Structures are given as structure tokens and as C-alpha cells.
Amino acid sequence: MPTQPSRELEAIPNPHPGRDYEVRCSTPEFTCICPRTGQPDFATVTITYVPGESIVELKSLKLYLWSYRNDGAFHEDVTNRILDDLVAALAPRRMTVLTEWLVRGGIHTSVEASIP
Amino acid sequence: MPTQPSRELEAIPNPHPGRDYEVRCSTPEFTCICPRTGQPDFATVTITYVPGESIVELKSLKLYLWSYRNDGAFHEDVTNRILDDLVAALAPRRMTVLTEWLVRGGIHTSVEASIP
Amino acid sequence: MPTQPSRELEAIPNPHPGRDYEVRCSTPEFTCICPRTGQPDFATVTITYVPGESIVELKSLKLYLWSYRNDGAFHEDVTNRILDDLVAALAPRRMTVLTEWLVRGGIHTSVEASIP
Amino acid sequence: MPTQPSRELEAIPNPHPGRDYEVRCSTPEFTCICPRTGQPDFATVTITYVPGESIVELKSLKLYLWSYRNDGAFHEDVTNRILDDLVAALAPRRMTVLTEWLVRGGIHTSVEASIP
Amino acid sequence: MPTQPSRELEAIPNPHPGRDYEVRCSTPEFTCICPRTGQPDFATVTITYVPGESIVELKSLKLYLWSYRNDGAFHEDVTNRILDDLVAALAPRRMTVLTEWLVRGGIHTSVEASIP
Amino acid sequence: MPTQPSRELEAIPNPHPGRDYEVRCSTPEFTCICPRTGQPDFATVTITYVPGESIVELKSLKLYLWSYRNDGAFHEDVTNRILDDLVAALAPRRMTVLTEWLVRGGIHTSVEASIP
Amino acid sequence: MPTQPSRELEAIPNPHPGRDYEVRCSTPEFTCICPRTGQPDFATVTITYVPGESIVELKSLKLYLWSYRNDGAFHEDVTNRILDDLVAALAPRRMTVLTEWLVRGGIHTSVEASIP
Amino acid sequence: MPTQPSRELEAIPNPHPGRDYEVRCSTPEFTCICPRTGQPDFATVTITYVPGESIVELKSLKLYLWSYRNDGAFHEDVTNRILDDLVAALAPRRMTVLTEWLVRGGIHTSVEASIP
Amino acid sequence: MPTQPSRELEAIPNPHPGRDYEVRCSTPEFTCICPRTGQPDFATVTITYVPGESIVELKSLKLYLWSYRNDGAFHEDVTNRILDDLVAALAPRRMTVLTEWLVRGGIHTSVEASIP
Amino acid sequence: MPTQPSRELEAIPNPHPGRDYEVRCSTPEFTCICPRTGQPDFATVTITYVPGESIVELKSLKLYLWSYRNDGAFHEDVTNRILDDLVAALAPRRMTVLTEWLVRGGIHTSVEASIP
DSSP, X not given: OOOOOXXXXXXXXXXXXXXXXXXXXXXXXXXXXXXXXXXXXXEEEEEEEEOSSEEEOHHHHHHHHHTTTTOBOOHHHHHHHHHHHHHHHHOOSEEEEEEEEEEETTEEEEEEEEEO | OOOOOOSOOOEEXXXXXXXXXXXXXXXXXXXXXXXXXXXXXXXXXXXXXXXXXXXXXXXXXXHXXXXXXXXXXOHHHHHHHHHHHHHHHXXXXXXXXXXXXXEETTEEEEEEEEEO | OOOOOOSOOOEEEOSOTTSOEEEXXXXXXXXXXXXXXXXXXXXXXXXXXXXXXXXXXXXXXXXXXXXXXXXXXXXXXXXXXXXXXXXHHHOOSEEEEEEEEOOBTTBEEEXXXXXX | XXXXXXXXXXXXXXXXXXXXXXXXXXXXXXXXXXTTTOOEEEEEEXXXXXXXXXXXXXXXXXXXXXXXXXXXXXXXXXXXXXXXXXXXXHOOSEEEEEEEEEEXXXXXXXXXEEEO | OOOOOOSOOOEEEOSOTTSOXXXXXXXXXXXXXXXXXXXXXXXXXXXXXXXXXXXXXXXXXXXXXXXXXXXXXXXXXXXXXHHXXXXXXXOOSEEEEEEEEOXXXXXXXXXXXXXX | OOOOOOSOOOEEEOSOTTSOEEEEEEEEEEEEEOTTTOOEEEEEEEEEEEOSSEEEOHHHHHXXXXXXXTOBOXXXXXXXXXXXXXXXXXXXXXXXXXXXXXXXXXXEEEEEEEEO | OOOXXXXXXXXXXXXXXXXOEEEEEEEEEEEEEOTTTOOEEEEEXXXXXEOSSEEEOHHHHXXXXXXXXXXXXXXXXXXXXXXXXXXXXXOOSEEEEEEEEOOBXXXXXXXXXXXX | OOOOOOSOOOEXXXXXXXXXXXXXXXXXXEEEEOTTTOOEEEEEEEEEEEOSSEEEOHHHHHHHHHXXXXXXXXXXXXXXXXHHHHHHHHOOSEEEEEEEEEEETTEEEEEEEEEO | XXXXXXSOXXXXXXXXXXXXXXXXXXXXXXXXXXXTTOOEEEXXXXXXXXXXXXXXXXXXXXXXXXXXXXXXXXXXXXXXXXXXXXXXXXXOSEEEEEEEEOOBXXXXXXXXXXXX | OOOOOXXXXXXXXXXXXXXXXXXXXXXXXXXXXXXXXXXXXXXXEEEEEEOSSEEEOHHHHHHXXXXXXXXXXXXXXXXXXXXXXXXXXXXXXXXXEEEEEEEXXXXXXXXXXXXX
16 A cells, blocks of 8 residues: 655654764655646745754655645745744754746746745 | 546647747655556656647646546556557647556666657 | 736735745746847846745736836846835835846846835 | 847858858847737747858847847747848858747747758 | 565556657765775766666655665676666667766766667 | 776875865766665766865775665765765865755755855 | 947946946957967956946947957956946946966966956 | 967978878867957867878967967858868868857856868 | 886786776876986876786786886877887787876977777 | 976965955866875865965966875875975964865865964
8 A cells, every 4th residue: 555645744763863963865856736827837845944853854854845735835935834844743853845847937946945 | 516537638738839948847755556466556657748739738637647546547558558559649749648656576676768 | 729828926814924935936937128238138036035924925926027028128127126026016024136137248147126 | 329129130251151051059148028928028039050051140130030029929830930031141050940939828939940 | 654665667668669769867865885985975876868668756766766875886887787777667669877976085987888 | 807896995095185275076976776666766976175184096986986886875865975984084184075966856956065 | 331340438327327237248359469478368247336426338348358369368358348348438436357268288267356 | 588479380291191091189278258248268178180292390370379379250250260270281182170169157168170 | 015116017917808897097196217317207008908818917017007107208208108018918908198288388288099 | 298297385475464364275287196006096175274384376386286196195194194295394373284185985085284
């Protein structure tokens, strides 16, 4: 039976919480639905963070991003929602989410949001 | 109301049927479902053809490729099916379909099928 | 009936006004007329901004940039005018407009203007 | 007074008609109007030919390509028309016209036509 | 329990045996042991083939390539052995194996073997 | 007899300890075992440091990195352990370790840790 | 009659003097004579500035750079002289001149000078 | 005293006349004068040949190409003249001259001529 | 004691003499002395061959190429001599030697020789 | 008679000592001998400096770098020695020397040293 997409992000203990270090996860496999046109949009998503007590489990991150596949989501909104969900799950010391979207109407769009 | 995906490919009359010339259409926005794992796969699809009496209407091509989004499809099979469907709709003098898939299990796969 | 070019930029509400985040829109499809020679000029336009209460609606941005197609415009002037128009429409917290022009007389020119 | 676009291609005598040699002219500055949507399209046009008794005068080629700026033209059609016009003006021994269009609906299209 | 490396290549039925088409599988994750120095070697392996009645199952290909990890293998020998094993398992109509090795002693080496 | 992998890092005297200068060592030949799946992982490891009284002997660094070949190691953990071992052996004035891993589950991961 | 090279740089009024913005002009078409060997040298010249009351007219810049064609000029000297002449003509708020020379004696040289 | 440009090409004996082998000489340092506008043109010149009894002495080739610096020369003509001069001096078994010119009027031009 | 450069090329038995396959060895670490100027020249050497009964031992190839370090050698001559020496030592079914030299006098030179 | 390598660096007067500006000289043609193995090493050397009263004469720099050809020199040591020699000869206001070495044992090494 296939794995199911999921909004649950799994946090696992940071093996080196005593040091500030940076983790970067990037995937070109993000797709969602444009709420305006009902057509698919595609993006590369890059998450960069300094972990606190937790790091993200990579398979749960994959399933989390997959869960947007049939969601209507504006570029600006989905970027901030991914950031909010990851911050809620991981309580990182710093985090940035960058989405770089394939061209629509001749325009390349990207959105970058950070905490703090 | 959003446009719906569709398996209908629209053929429009070739404006220069007296000459063999080549048309190439390529998109990085193809996604389907892996029948083995139930997880999304992503590919760049490139269609190269010498039209006969018809050329493909680009919006119908976009909707046709979009229609695979929730389909289970093996790499080798989907490439040949796209070729078969385009040949049936357009009766081109020559045609090649190339699919280049994002890496799975550390392996990059591509499939290329042609007529005649 | 085809869409018409327009100087109207549509502002839509920023879905996350409580956070400073950055949006970048870039297009290689900008063309206007050189006021000195009457010949077409071509540029890539890149707009980077931190939204305030509004974000730009992408289709209106496309039509806005299209509206320069038959306009006489110096490189330095058009860059500042695009910045002024976007600032007036969106009241962003920060904004930069960069235009990168195709070579004329063997010289590549680019212009970058920002607020504040 | 600015130069005017023109459909007239100027042929000048080939300085070495006794030898088959190849000339290539390429420009990223081609734009026309999509007859379906009324919106601008952009392409790089590359012309490769073996001259007969004539070579093309470059300024007349520039004005010729500029003359499409306000024309409605399908990708496949405009490519063949440019080839036909250049063949009529220059009577080359061989010629290929390649147009590579900026992405529309997520699809990159190119068209290549040749004589003989 | 983790998957184990294996020399067994799984052949699955070719879904379109009536047509000659080409499949390419490439991985930068190949490593074996240099029989001369006992030190690890690294290569990108690219397999290109026209299937007959069978195509290779990708997970079994991954495990097969993994099985060389603790094997002593000369560049020229391992390339031909991979080709022999794949030909024995799949009976392809045509096949090429290319190995491109990371630099040793300042020299970049690659080996390419084909049938028929 | 082949060289054996080793966890011993050899420190040799810094020939210019009176000056802060930067040394960078980078290798695409790092591989270890994923503790979750038992399968091989691959990374490029880049070590950048300002030496104190010692610099690293390059052959011992090669053997040290090779010693991870049959080790189970999480991305975040192994990066910090390499940093800890190098700091213990060399007492550098500054040091950064960056690991960039080949894609797993469609996700590219990198980890960067530094002292002080 | 052909245009003549000229040391006269034409300044035209800055259309937006109330804002600090940056203009960049770059050309790979600079050549002068090496005073040591009498042989031609070639460079790419890049001028980046924030205009004050004036911007440079591009045709006069082209003719100014062309005027070095038969001049003997050392790399370091010509870079500073171009900067001095542009500063004298334009009174910019900031300006940088970068020259990047084609290889001589196996050595690539570049020179960058700025005001203030 | 500086070296002077010269139309004399020096031929030196081919050290391996018994074998057909290929020599390629390429330089981005070619400049001449446009006969139409009186302005400088710039090109990369690439000469590829199979020597007969002679090979070209490289310094004389450099001086020969330099001799065009103050010459008026059309793209198509200069390419064929360089080929004619080299063929006269070297009597090669095969030779191709390719000139690739910097953009003029938005158009990139290249010319390629060969014997036999 | 350091390894010494040597003109001896070691041939080892081809492990798969029953099949025509291609081996490519390439190194950017070739240097010799220009017989005309007495100054060092640098090249990338690429050897491509189909082995007969023998393949080249890589360490002996490294020492062989190193042996040119203090040799005066013209580009055309050294390329043919490397080919002759490798053919004498290995009796390959086909072989090509390509040398690509760093720029001298503004000119990039490469030489390619093959048997049969 | 060929030019001889030399440790003498020639300083010539800075033509613009009243301004801080930057000169960069870079060459891929550096080679020396590894003191540990006796085998040749290869590096790209990049020197970046702000001149004081003197600039370096480029031919003397070429001969100076050439003088290491038969010298045994560790990566870290030779980088600092080049910096020391150039500082002694030129008394620059700022200077950085970067050496980037070709791969040894699978490891790419670079060293960067600066004054002040």
C-alpha cells in the first residue's frame, strides 16, 4: 500500500543541540494548484534552518510537502504557511523558506520568508 | 471556473504542409504517480515532430499532459503512451517523445521513443 | 477578444502582513522604443520587494509591463518610472527594480533603483 | 527621424560566389503578437545559409525582423514565412530558419524549417 | 531491517516490445575497491539500452550496483562485467555501459562498452 | 598491502603560525551508511579552517574520511563529529565543515557546522 | 562618412536626480596598444556609477572608449584615466571602473578603481 | 622596438607529414574596421586544418591576424580572404576558417568557410 | 624516495579482449618546454583508445607524461610522439591523442592525431 | 637564448599612488614539486593587491612564479612565501594570495593568505 501524504511533520532530537549549525533541505518536486486558475503550479522549495532541540525527519518532510499536491495555494501564502508549520513543529533558532516558481505569464516569481 | 485536464488532443491544420519542418515542445511540468509506491514522479517531457496535415494546439497539449497528474504510470509505459496518443491525433511524418525523470533511488532515468 | 495592455496595477491584500518577507518577479519579456533612434529596445525586468499591506496581482503586472511596448523610454527613466508606479500602487516596505538591457553599440547597460 | 520597419530585404553581391560557405545570423530580439490571445510573443531567430549570388544586408534583415512587431503570427507559420521571404530575396544554396520561443503555458516551443 | 545488496537483477516485461525505444539509467553513486591499492574508487555509471522482451526493475538495479561496494574491480573489467550481467538478465536489443571515474594520479578515466 | 582506513588524524606543524590564513580541503568521495535504511549515502565534504599551531596532513585526512565507509551516520551527526574530531586534532583558530548529500526522497540536504 | 573616435564624453541631465540609483555599462570591445611591446591589448570595461546631475550619453561613451584604439596604455594607468575622465564629465555620486584584460604571458590581469 | 603587423604567414615543415592529423588555432583578439560605418568590429577567429608539408608558425599567424586592425573588411569577405591566404601559404589537406562576430544591431553573425 | 619520471609505458593484459570497447584517459597536468622560447608550456592531454591485447597501466602513463616536464617539444610534434609511443606499447585497435594548450600570444592551440 | 626563471620581482612606479585601487593577477600555469612524494603539483595562483608606491612588472612576476618549477614546496608554505616575497618587493597597502591545487588523493586543496 502506498505511503499517504500527510500534514504531520516529525521532529527528532537534535544530536548536537549545544552548537548553532545550519541544515538546508531543497526539493524541485513541489506542486500545488493555483487558486485563481485551477491549474497546477510547480516550485523548488528550499528550507534553511539552525535547529534548536529538534531536527526534521526527512521522510515526514517529503510527505508534508507532498500534501500540497491538490491544495489551492497562492505563492506568497504557501511560503509563509510552510514556514509557520515548520516553526511550530521544530522551534528552530533561525529558519528561512524560499519558493522558486516555474514561469507563469512570462514572469518568474520567488518568495522568501524567515524567522525571527 | 478552472480549466479541466483532458485526454483530448486538438489537431489544427498545418499552415505549411508542403515542407518537412520540425516542431519541438518541451515542458518541465509533468507529474504522475508511481504505480509501485503510490508516490509522485516528476519529468521533463520533450516532443519533437515533423507535422503532416496537422500541428498540435498548445493549450490542448498542456491539458493532455496535465491529465496524467493522478495517473499511475511506469516511466517506459507513459512515454510510449504519449507517443501513441500524439501519433493518433496528429499523424506526423516523424515524432520522438523523450521523458527525463527526477532521480529515484539515486538513479536518473530517461526514456526516448520514436516513430517511424 | 485579446487582453489589452494597461497602466493599472492591481494590489491585492498581503496574506501575511505581520512578517517582513521578500517577493521577486522577473521577466525577460520587456520591450519599449528608444526615444533617440525610434528602434525597439529589449530588457529583463526584475522587481524585488517586501510587501506592506498589498502584494501585486501577477496578471496586472504583466499587462502593466506590456503597456511600454510602444512607448519611447530611456533606460534610466523607465527603470525609475516602473519603481515609482509600483511604489504608488503597493506601498511596499522595501522595493528594488533592476532592468538589464540587450547590447546596443557594443555596450551592455543595466539600471537598478530602490526605495527607501 | 527614426528608421522604419520594413518587409524589404536587401540582397548584396556575394563576394566569394565560387565557394560554398556558411553564414549564420542570430538575434534574441524578435517579437510578434499571438493571434489567439492578442498578447506579445518573444523568440530568438537564427538564420543559417550557404549564399548563392547574394548575401543579406544586415540592417535590412534587422528592419525585416522588426516588421513583425505588431503582426499576429503563429509559431509554425512565422518560421516558414521568414524562410520563404529570405529564399525569395537571396536564392541561397541552402537555408535553415530556427525560432526558439519563450515559454507559454509551461511549454517551450521551437520550430526549424529548411530548404532545399 | 535494511535492504541487502544483491547480484540479482530483476527483469520485468517490456510494456511496448513492438517498438525499439531507448532507456537510460545513470547514477553517480557507484563505488568499489581498487584491487591494486585497496582504496575506494568512485564512478558515475550510465546504462543505455533498447529493451527486448524485458526492462530492468530499478530497485534491483540499485541493489546490483551497490553490491560492488566491497569488491575489488579494475575500471576496464567492472565496466564489461556490468554489461555482461545486464545483457544476461535482460537480453536487450542494444546496450551501452559507460563508467566515468573520479580522478586518480591526476588522470580522469572513463570506459564505455556496448553490445552488439 | 593496501592502506587501512583510520580514525587517526595527523597534525603537522603550521609553517607560518604568525599569520591567520585559510586552508580549504574538499572531496566528493565521502560515503557512509544510512542508520535508518542500511543503504549507502554519498556526500561532498568541505573543510575550511584557519590553522593554529598545526595543519592537517592530507593523507591522514583521506584515511579519516574513508573510515566512515561502513559506519551508520545521520547527516547532522556526522557533520558535527567530523568537526569535533578535526578541532580536537588541530586546535584551529576557526573551522567550518560542510557536507552536501546526494538526493534522497527527492530532497537535497546539506549541513554546515563551525567553531568558534 | 564614418563616425570619428573622440575623447569628448557627453553628459545629459539625470532624469531622476532626487534618488540614488545605479547604472552599469559594460563592453567587451575595448582595445589599446601595449606601450612596452607595441602589440594590441584587449579588455572588457565595466563602468558602474550612481549619477549626480548627469548621466552619460551612450554613443559618446562608445566613441570615448574607441579613442584608445591606437593609444599606448598600461593596464593600471588606463583604468584610472577612464575613471578620471568620467568623473570629470559626470560628477557622479559614486563610480567604479573595472578592466579585465585578455591573458598575456599566461597571466589574466584585472584592475578596479573607484571614487570616492 | 615593437613587432610590426605583417601579411607574411610563415610556413614551417610538418614534423609528421605521413599522418593526417588536425591542428586548431583560435583567438578572441581579432578586430578590423566595418567598411560601411567606419567603426571597429570584433571577432573570434578559429582555424582548423590538416597540414600537408607545412604547419603555420604561431607568431606569424598572430602578426597576420593583427594586420587587419586598420583594414575595412566585410564579415563574409574577411573570412574567405583569411582562408585563401592560409591555403596559399600552407597548402593544407583540409582547412576551415570560422569567424564569430560580436553583436551589431542586435544580430550575432558568424561565417564559416572551408576547403576543399 | 620519490617516484622517477620514465618513458616506459607498462602494458597489462586486456581483461575483455573479445569485445571492442573504449577507454579514455585525460589529464590537465601536462607540461613541457617550448623549444623556441625555452619557457614552460601547459596542456590537457586526452587519450582515447579501443584496446587490443593490452591496456595501459595508469601509474606508468602518469610517469610517462611526467617525463616531458624538462623536454623541449613543439605542440604538433609532441602530440604525434605520444601517439607513436602508446601505439608501440599497446597495439590498440584504434587510438586518438588530443592536446589542448594554454593560450600563447592570444592564440589557443589544440592538436589531435589518430590511428589507424 | 631563452629567458631564465628568476626570484627577482621587478617593482615599477604606481602611476596613480594617490588612489586606493585593486589589481588582480591570476595564472593557471603554476607548478612545483611535492616535497613528500617528489611528484609535480599544479595550481592556479591569484594575487590581488592595492598598490602603494609600486606595481609589479608582469614579466618579472611570470619569471618569479616559473622559478618554483623545480622546487619542493608544501601548499601552505608556498602560498605564504609568495605573499612574503611580493610584500617585500612591492610594499602594497593590502594583498591576498590564493593558490588552488589540482586534486591529490581525491582532495581539492586551496590556501589563501593576506596582509595586513
